[in-house]
Amino acid sequence: MKKLEFLILGKNEAILEILLRLVNANENWNAIGFNHETLAQEYFLKNNLDFVLLSSGIEDHVEKEFTQFCIKNQPEVEVIEHFGGGSGLLQSEIYHRLHLKNKL
Structure with a gap:
């Protein structure tokens, strides 16, 4: 199985770190995180x-624009809004x- 690649965008640093840790705990997943959309x-x-995981602290208009940007540039990418609820x-x-x- 090919390693799955993740981008996580979130403005709450503590939650971003938790999401990175959770995703990277799976040996078949690799994530990188950002706190700025640019x-x-x-x-x-x-x-x-x-x-693409969208986490907490992102303004609504940024969330919508970033989602559109992702789908336009990589139509196969899965965008998930994840704002909590545990691993x-x-x-x-x-x-x-x-x-x-x-893909399972």
Whole structure:
């Protein structure tokens, strides 16, 4: 199985660190995190990603614009809005999306 690549965007540093730790705990997943959308966009354009996780602290208009940017530039990317609920919920959201795309 190919390692899944994640970009996490969130403005709450503590939550961003937790999400990075949770995603990177899976040996088949690799995540990088950003707290500013411009830096995240630059990284996004240079890398082929499987998932984008949007976390807490992002303004509504930034969330919408960033989601549109991602889908426009990499239509196959999965964008998930994740604002909490524990590691089990996050993993369930990811596995659900993989199942829907027949990648499990």
